[in-house]
Amino acid sequence: MQSTEVLSRYLNGERNFQGSNLRSANFIGAYLDRVNLSHSNLRDASLARAFLERCFLYESNLNGAFLYGANLKFAKLQGSVLMGADLTKTNLQGAQLAKTDLREAKLSGAILTWVTLFRAQMSGVNLCGANLSGINLRSANLEGANLNWTNLNGARLSGANLRGASLNGMTLKGAWMNGLELGGLNLSGMELDDVKLSGAKLQGTNFAGSNLENSYFRNAALEDADLSQTNLHGSNMKGCQSSRANFMKTDLREADLRNADLSGCNLNLASLVGADLSGANLRDAYLWGADLDGANLSGADLRGASLRNANLTGVNLSCAILGDTTLPEGLVS
Numbered sequence: 277m278q279s280t281e282v283l284s285r286y287l288n289g290e291r292n293f294q295g296s297n298l299r300s301a302n303f304i305g306a307y308l309d310r311v312n313l314s315h316s317n318l319r320d321a322s323l324a325r326a327f328l329e330r331c332f333l334y335e336s337n338l339n340g341a342f343l344y345g346a347n348l349k350f351a352k353l354q355g356s357v358l359m360g361a362d363l364t365k366t367n368l369q370g371a372q373l374a375k376t377d378l379r380e381a382k383l384s385g386a387i388l389t390w391v392t393l394f395r396a397q398m399s400g401v402n403l404c405g406a407n408l409s410g411i412n413l414r415s416a417n418l419e420g421a422n423l424n425w426t427n428l429n430g431a432r433l434s435g436a437n438l439r440g441a442s443l444n445g446m447t448l449k450g451a452w453m454n455g456l457e458l459g460g461l462n463l464s465g466m467e468l469d470d471v472k473l474s475g476a477k478l479q480g481t482n483f484a485g486s487n488l489e490n491s492y493f494r495n496a497a498l499e500d501a502d503l504s505q506t507n508l509h510g511s512n513m514k515g516c517q518s519s520r521a522n523f524m525k526t527d528l529r530e531a532d533l534r535n536a537d538l539s540g541c542n543l544n545l546a547s548l549v550g551a552d553l554s555g556a557n558l559r560d561a562y563l564w565g566a567d568l569d570g571a572n573l574s575g576a577d578l579r580g581a582s583l584r585n586a587n588l589t590g591v592n593l594s595c596a597i598l599g600d601t602t603l604p605e606g607l608v609s
Contacts, residue, residue, distance in 0.1 A: 279303050286311065314352075384422075434472075454492075464502075474512075484522075504542075519557075554592075 279301040282293055286308060296316045307327045314334035324344040328351055335355040343363045350370040357377040365385040374394040384404045392412045399419040407427045415435040423438075425445040432452045443461065450470040459479040466486045474494040482502045490510045498518040505525045512532045520540045528548045535555040544564040552572045560580040568583075570590040579599040586604050602608055 279306070282308075459497075469507075 277293075277296045277298060279298065282296070282298070282301075283306060291310060292312045293316065294312055294314045296313065298313070298321055299317050299319045301318065301321045303321060303323045303326050305325045306323070308331060309327055310330045311328065312332040313336055314332045315336060316333070317337045318341055319337050320340045321338070322342045323346050324342055326343070326346045329347050329349045331348070331351050333351060333353045333356055336353070338356055338358045338361050341358065341361045343361060343366050345365045347367050348371050349367055351368070352372050353376055354372050354374045355376065358381050359377055360380045361378070362382045363386050364382050366383070367387045368391050369387050369389050370391065372392045373396055374392050375396065376393070377397040378401050379397050380400045381398070382402045383406055384402050386403070386406045388406055388408045388411050390410045391408075393416050394412055394414050396413070396416045398421055399417050400421060401418070402422045403426050404422045405425045408431055409427050410430040411428070412432045413436050414432050417437045418441050419437050420440040421438075422442045423446055424442050427447050428451050429447055429449040430451060431448070433456060434452050434454045436456065438456065438458065443463065447467045448471050449467055452472045453476060454472050455475045456473070457477045458481055459477050460481060462482045464482045464484040464486060468483075468491060469487050469489040470491060471488065472492045473496050474492045476493070476496045478496055478498050478501055480500045481498070483506050484502045484504050485506060487507045488511055489507045491508065491512070493511060493513040493516045495515045496513070496517070498516055498521050501518065501521045503526055504522045507527045508531055509527050509529045510531065511528070513536055514532050514534045515536060516533075517537045518541060519537050521538070521542075523541055523543045523546050525545045526543075526547070528546055528551050530550045531548070531552070533551055533553045533556050536553070537557045538561050539557045539559040541558070541561045543566050544562050545566060546563070547567045548571050549567055549569045550571065551568075553576050554572050555575045556573070557577045558581045559577050561582075563581060563583045563586050566583070566586045568586055568588050568591050572592045573596050574592050574594045575596060577597045578601045579597055580601065582602040583604055584602055584606060588604060600608060
């Protein structure tokens, strides 16, 4: 079938073109609102600046298609293949792309707000500068993807594969990243407030200077991570494994650190005002000059810890375990 035939029949009111062979067809600038092209072959088709809002493209072949600047708002593309497709500056707001194959596709500058990409194959995809606010990327494969300068505020990334992905300059406010493997990545200086990283594997990750206010790190693995000079005010870090992590000059006011493993950590000059450290493991930790005003250390293990010059005003030390602990005055208990 030729594109001219489709356009003519569309103008006459026809909308159903399922299963059409439209390989390399020219639909540049075409108006095809709510058209049904499901199960069609659109390989290498030219659809630049086409109006395809609310169209149906279930399980269609769009490999290599040119969709630059097209309008695909609320389009149904579940199960389609778009390998190597050019979706630069395409408007995909609200589109359904679950289980699509987008490997090596170009999505730079695309609008992807509130898009569903659940379990999508997106290895090597270029999303540089894309607006991904609120996007559903749960269990998506983003290995080696270019996510530099993307907006992922409120995005759902739990279970996604981000191995080898470029993550420079991203914003992830309120993003859901529970259980992700992000060990060793550089996430320094980023806006990550209210991010959900419970159960995530973050060993050796660099968060230095990042804003993590009101974030969630429950039971996360943060061994050897760099959290120096970060804002963790009001964060939930209950049960996190943070041995040998660097919290120097970090804002941990009112943080929930109950039963956290902070053994061997550097907490020098950290602010722990009102923090809950009950039951925490602080063995051999350094808290030189730390502000613990009103902190709860009941039942905490402080054996071998150094609190030289720390502020312990109003601290609750009931049932705390002391042994070779250096107190603010330099005395060893």
